[in-house]
Amino acid sequence: MIKFNSFNVTNGVDRASVRYSLDNRVDGRLCVTLYEQGYEGILGRIFTDDYRNETDVITDYVDKGKVVLFVGNPLYAVARAKVESL
Secondary structure, three states, rough: OOEEOOOOOOOOOOEEEEEEEEEEOOOOOEEEEEEEOOOOOOOHHHHHEEEOOOOOOOOHHHHOOEEEOOOOOOOHHHHHHHHHOO
């Protein structure tokens, strides 16, 4: 079970430090974006299907990987509620 905390996300085994963003897409789709804060790729172990790291060595300093949860995702409502409570 994935749990969304103020500064991290955990599946009970792995814990990834993240920062959140709401509805930051140009196309206007509602979403919750989780940006990984570490270089270990832990977020990718928690979200195996939704994790994206399309960076290279130069841009890894500012973008380490992310997960975007859209309205149809079963975790969207829980993640959005957590972010809105911060």
